[in-house]
Amino acid sequence: MERLAETLKLFRLIEQERARQLAKWRVQLDEDDDAIDMIFRWLVRENRKREAVPRSRADHELIQSHLTYIRNNKEHMRYASARKRGIPTGSGATEG
Secondary structure (H helix, E strand, O other): OHHHHHHHHHOOOOHHHHHHHHHHHHHHHHHOOOHHHHHHHHHHHHHHHHHHOOOOHHHHHHHHHHHHHHHHHHHHHOHHHHHHOOOOOOHHHHOO
8 A cells, every 4th residue: 555655645646635545445455356457557547647747757767666566566465365365464464
């Protein structure tokens, strides 16, 4: 969730909108293993939409880093199955 939250912050969403989106994603991730795929596609689309908005090179690189991390670690972010098997979820427990 940390990378998702940081990416939303870098998209310059207002705090209430970020909180709403993260709460929605948290429920989706807990209930559906495919949620991370949908979330990743949303992030990529949003990033493309926001490319016209001026941002620093550092912010651009950080967004790319978060997107790469999420893409490469989606299999570890399928929390619904982990919970069903009794495996603890969270960045330390499931994402390595």
